[in-house]
Amino acid sequence: MKGRYRSMRPIGHAPLQRGIVLIDALIAILIFSIGILGMVALQGSAVEMTSASNNRINAAMLADHVIAQMWASDLSALSTNFQGSAGSGGTGYTNWLDDLDCTAQGHVYNCLPGVKANPPSINIVPQSISSSGNTEYQVTVTVFWQAPTDNSVHKYVSVTAIGT
Numbered sequence: 001m002k003g004r005y006r007s008m009r010p011i012g013h014a015p016l017q018r019g020i021v022l023i024d025a026l027i028a029i030l031i032f033s034i035g036i037l038g039m040v041a042l043q044g045s046a047v048e049m050t051s052a053s054n055n056r057i058n059a060a061m062l063a064d065h066v067i068a069q070m071w072a073s074d075l076s077a078l079s080t081n082f083q084g085s086a087g088s089g090g091t092g093y094t095n096w097l098d099d100l101d102c103t104a105q106g107h108v109y110n111c112l113p114g115v116k117a118n119p120p121s122i123n124i125v126p127q128s129i130s131s132s133g134n135t136e137y138q139v140t141v142t143v144f145w146q147a148p149t150d151n152s153v154h155k156y157v158s159v160t161a162i163g164t
Contacts, residue, residue, distance in 0.1 A: 059156035063141040066096045085121035114146030136163030
């Protein structure tokens with residue numbers, strides 16, 4: 001009886017393949033792990049893209065904000081109040097610059113990182129309208145920012161005409 005249960009395979013066949021289920025399970029775990037790592041990498045990339053998008057939106061809103069202030073101000077003093085670059089200019093420019101800087105006290109949102117090192121510029125060029133004799137102003141607002149993880153400075157430019 002001892003010899004009867006010794007081998008359950010037919011004579012002349014290859015030995016049983018032991019451990020194949022374990023190998024299959026390990027390969028499945030490896031493929032699953034690679035998929036999970038890929039999803040984690042995509043998640044990190046998505047967070048980075050969301051942050052960059054938020055900065056672009058803030059740059060556009062802040063540029064539109066200063067243009068709206070220009071529309072509401074006295075047009076004859078537009079260049080005096082709002083023209084500026086490299087951190088110095090009229091009072092409208094310097095007040096707006098304070099709103100841009102995330103390092104300023106009390107700013108948590110709607111500001112841009114790296115503005116202090118890369119100040120914005122506002123260029124105002126008067127243009128005569130020959131048909132009416134009025135003056136129109138071409139305003140170019142350029143906003144720069146650089147997130148701590150960025151290697152390069154980003155720029156948003158808005159050009160508009162202000163006048164009657």
